[in-house]
Amino acid sequence: MSFLNYSSPYLSIVLDVLAKYLQVDISYILSALFVFMALSTTFRLSIFDTISSFFVSSIEIRMDDEVFNQVMYWISKQEFSQKASRTVAITQFRNLQWFSEAASMEEEDDGDPNEDFDTEWKKRRCRSKVNPILLTPAEGETWFWYKGRHLIRLRRFRVGRDAALPWERLTLMCFGRSNAILKELIEEAQQLYSARDGNKTVIYRPVQVGPESDWRRCGLLYPRKLESVIIPGDLKWDLLERLKQFLSQKTRLEYRQRGFPYRIGLMFFGPPGTGKTSLCFALAGELQLPIYLLSLGTSTMTDQSLVTLFNKLPKECIVLLEDVDAAGITTRRVSMAQPRDPDSPSAHAVDRAPSEKLGGITLSGLLNVIDGVSAPEGRILVMTSNHIENLDPALTRPGRIDYSIKLDYADRDIVREFFMAMYKPLDPQGEDLDHLKTLAERFADTIPNKQVTPAELQTYLLYYKDSPQLAVENAFSWPHLSFSSEDEGPRYG
Incomplete structure (x- = not known):
């Protein structure tokens, strides 16, 4: 009282x-x-x-799994999310960005390509100032009907209250001893999410999630056509067929029965700007595989985090290690003893310090995740290098690298093909290409053989993308393009 x-x-x-x-x-x-x-x-x-x-079944979905993205995207597209009395309006999701890529890509196709620039650009700038909004139910419980006959309870809640990093979980519940209805809902969400991606190439990068490393989506790109990558002969088509053969179920069973590790390694090497990364992206687009992009020079990367990331790779994907020679851990190890043969290549090699680890990664750690006992199978490993001669032979030996492809400066055939690819009509049926072929031959005769890269060719031709005649007439000053305020056009020198 x-x-x-x-x-x-x-x-x-x-x-x-x-x-x-x-x-x-x-x-x-x-x-x-x-x-x-x-x-x-x-x-x-x-x-x-x-x-x-x-009498109630439930499934919990955690934020650190990609199924969280898929279910959240599915929820944002449902009618009950738009009619809920308590909703969250989202323009950017801090951690996983489960919708922003799709929203931006949908807007890219809204414009009229025949509209004049000033009008079309004004519309685009107005749209860019207003971020797309998706509505999802707020924290707490939401009840909705699934397929008109199954009552589902959605519970959305935070784990911890760190405002800087909201960490959420979802719980789906339905009446009945079986969770088959909930599994069906999640599968529908996965299909909707996959349909949103279409044939686009999904890019993943590593992030640090608490004490562990994990993969996160960082991009969704339109696939690059393999025809747009100009390299000598039929090399790209032969490589595509080899990869298709590797990914076939027949090859998978043969590797398993014969006891071979089911993985393949590719090395693309050559000067910068010769199309190494472009070839990898084009192959990913043709095979509809995601790309897991990994930088070995990251200061937070360690051997353990590298093992964790490789163990989390899906069975069918492309792992891209760009510029492995620049990471500082794959350089050629130098023996302290004097070489026996003074005329051997190692006797004239540049004197380098023994391989040092950068950011906690060692060469032995990298080799173990590539083809160690616990190395994952089913993935396609692609490494690019500007200076393959600097790489340790242990990294490029057969078994770790199955195919090494050199991409060099453009020869006469590549210059001619590049010119045709730039100016050929998108629908060449009924078009007279004889004049264009003549210009391509003149352009190829003008450009010095194997002195320019495909990237330089592309930069030059894009400047004259509407005038192949001017591209040929001004090609004598190749390769260095610069601009002068005193001249009306480009200046070469």
């Missing part, structure tokens, strides 16, 4: 009046009421838990 007197003096006066006229000690009534409420709450919770254990 002292607590009541302190918290509410008016209530204590009422209780004193009731006790005086009814001759009843109100404290006993209140105590009995509190005991009854506690027992009632415990009983109701016990009944609910009993009913849930026998």
Whole structure:
């Protein structure tokens, strides 16, 4: 009673009046009421838990798994999300960006290509100022009907209350002992998410999630056509056929039966700008495989995090290690002893320090994740290097690298093909290409053989993308393009 007197003096006066006229000690009534409420709450919770254990199925979805992205995207597209009384309006998701790529790509196709630039650009700038919004139910419980006959309870809640890094979980519940309906819902979400990606190339990069490393989507790109990558002969088509053969079920079974590790390694090497990364992206687009992009020079990367990342790779993907010679851990190890043969290549090699680890990664750690005992199978490993002569032979030996492809400066055939690829009509049927072929031959005769890269060719031809005649006439000054404020056009020198 002292607590009541302190918290509410008016209530204590009422209780004193009731006790005086009814001759009843109100404290006993209140105590009995509190005991009854506690027992009632415990009983109701016990009944609910009993009913849930026998008649309710549930699936918990954690934020550190990609299925969280898929289900959240599915939820944002459902009608109940738009009609919910309590919603969250999202323009950017801090961690996983499960919708932003799709929204931006949908906007890219809205414009009219025949509209004049000023009008079309004004519309695009107005759209870019307003971020697309998706609505999802707020934290707490939301009930909705799935396929019109299954009542689903969605519970969205945070794990911890760190405002800088919201960490969420979802729980889906339905009546019944079987969770088949919930599995069907998740599969539908996966299919919708996959359909959103279409034939685009998904890019993943490593991120640090607490104490562990994990993969996160960082891009969704339109696939690059393999025809647009100009390299000598039929090399790219032969490589594509080899990869298709490797990915076939027949090859998978043969590797398993014969005891071969089911993986393949490719090395693309050559000067910068010769199309190494472009070839990798084009192959990924043709095979509809995701690319897992890994930088060995990251300061936070260690041997253990490298093992963790490789163990989390899906069975069918492309792992791209760009510029492995620049990472500092794959350089050629130099023996302290003098070479026996003074005329051997190693006798004239540049004197380098022994391989040092950068950011905690060692050469032995890299070799173990590539083809060690616990190395994952089914993936396509692609490494690029500007100076393959600097790489340790242990990294490029057969078994770790199955195919090494050199991409060099453009010869006459590549220059001619590049010119045709740039100016040939998108629909060449019925077009007279003889004049264009003549210009391509003149252009190839003008450009010095194997002195320019495909990237330089592309930069030059894009400047004259609407005038192949001017491209040929001004090609004598190749290869260095610069601009002068005193000249009306480009200046070469």
